[in-house]
Amino acid sequence: MTLEEKISHLKAISMEQARAEGNAIIDSHRESLEKVFEDHKAEAVRQAETRIKAETTNAKLKLNQAMAKSQLELKRENGKVQQELKDKLFEEVRALVDDYMKTDAYREFLIKCIRQAEHFAGGAAVTIYINPSDEHRKDELERETGSQLTVSREDFIGGMRAVIRTRNVLIDNSFKTQLDNEYDRFIFSGGDGIG
Template sequence: MQSTSMEQARAEGNAIIDSHREALEKVFEDHKAEALRQSETRIKAETTNAKLSLNQATAKSQLEIKRRQGKVQQELKDKIFEEANSLVQDYMQTEDYNDFLVKCIRQAVKYAGEDPVVIYINPSDEKKRSDLEDATRVRLTISAEDFIGGVRAVIRSRNILIDNSFKTQLRNEYDKFMFLGGDGIA
């Protein structure tokens, strides 16, 4: 009887231990699965954060590059137009410039037709005034404004300004000027 009781007690103890072991193994498996899910979620979140940080850093770098590029392009543009202005000053010392002035004066007079026209030359061209008046038979006015060179004509009766001044032409070119990328995109 004692051996039967002991056997039965051992069987019940083994059953309790087996049941407890199974319960612990289930808790362990559940815990393992939850830990795996949490680690996958964390990896996804960290990956997303890393990509976001990388995108932000890339965008910031690109913005800085564009800012620097814009600054360099502006400096180069200013330098190009300083050189262009210097070339204009050199051109204004040539006989071709005098011919250009005569041509502009004649075109303005022709365009005005019968209407009175006031033709302005730049203050720097004042010494050329009498030669230009002799060549064109037109009375010229010295402009109060320095427009670098060239000619401006006003036909008041039609509210027309004919602007063949270098200042306006240089400004228009400066405003339109853009550096194009190697692929033709500004």
């Protein structure tokens, strides 16, 4: 082999070896970069999933807050409407009571209440009060019941009240007390069970 052939052969082997080493370095670097890329991609996916979960939780929280606020506003509005209806209903009831107080049935009711109070007193001193609006009935009621009646200074709408001082007893058949009690107890019950 000539010197030129040896140089050429050495050159070819050196180039082949250099290419092999270069390719190995490139392959190693490529694998390293692919590993870094895969790690980075996995981290980015993890961060995105965490952000999505956080945003989803935040959105649900905001939705729940908005729903709670809306429900509270609906309850307030419902309560306001119910109060208006209740007041209107009791205005109508009061008008019906006023109409009732003009009837003979009301006079009979007063007589019955007065007699029951006298019976309950059982001979003890009893003060029987009628409403100021019934003052025009006083003489007639006294004749009918044989009881001494007092016209109250307080307007209790209608009905009667009796006091047995020796026993600390108040018999309250006044319409004011009965209407107030009914007003306090009255609630609207809807089909959904909300009182």
